[in-house]
Amino acid sequence: xxxxxxxxxxxxxxxxxxxxxxxxxxxxxxxxxxxxxxxxxxxxxxxxxxxxxxxxxxxxxxxxxxxxxxxxxxxxxxxxxxxxxxxxxxxxxxxxxxxxxxxxxxxxxxxxxxxxxxxxxxxxxxxxxxxxx
Numbered sequence: 674x675x676x677x678x679x680x681x682x683x684x685x686x687x688x689x690x691x692x693x694x695x696x697x698x699x700x701x702x703x704x705x706x707x708x709x710x711x712x713x714x715x716x717x718x719x720x721x722x723x724x725x726x727x728x729x730x731x732x733x734x735x736x737x738x739x740x741x742x743x744x745x746x747x748x749x750x751x752x753x754x755x756x757x758x759x760x761x762x763x764x765x766x767x768x769x770x771x772x773x774x775x776x777x778x779x780x781x782x783x784x785x786x787x788x789x790x791x792x793x794x795x796x797x798x799x800x801x802x803x804x805x806x
Contacts, residue, residue: 680726680729680730683730685726685788688784689719689722689750692722692777692778692781693716693720693723695777697716699770700716700760703760711765715753718749718752718756719753722750725745725746725749726742726746726785728745729743729788733795736793743789747786758775
């Protein structure tokens, strides 16, 4: 098992970033009238998954803060799933694209939940002060 030294080393972050790039490319073809609605929303929520993962990584000294940011990442992934379903129902993406994106978000959410369930493996343990009384 490789030890992650940076949030970019995490498989879940890499999967999330791949989704950001796919969503960005796909949403370029959404109608202009969706620019300030669906297009902006799906791009924002997909990016927030990765942003919250990065924030969680930086909060590993505090278990509760770490888990809270992971929960935020999971929530944003769920929001992204809703937006891709809306895109499907409007006919902006086809069933195959929807399934691939939805499955990829399910994987990301599963990885995040696994991190939450095993948060103690990720939290940075305080160093003991040898000079303390």
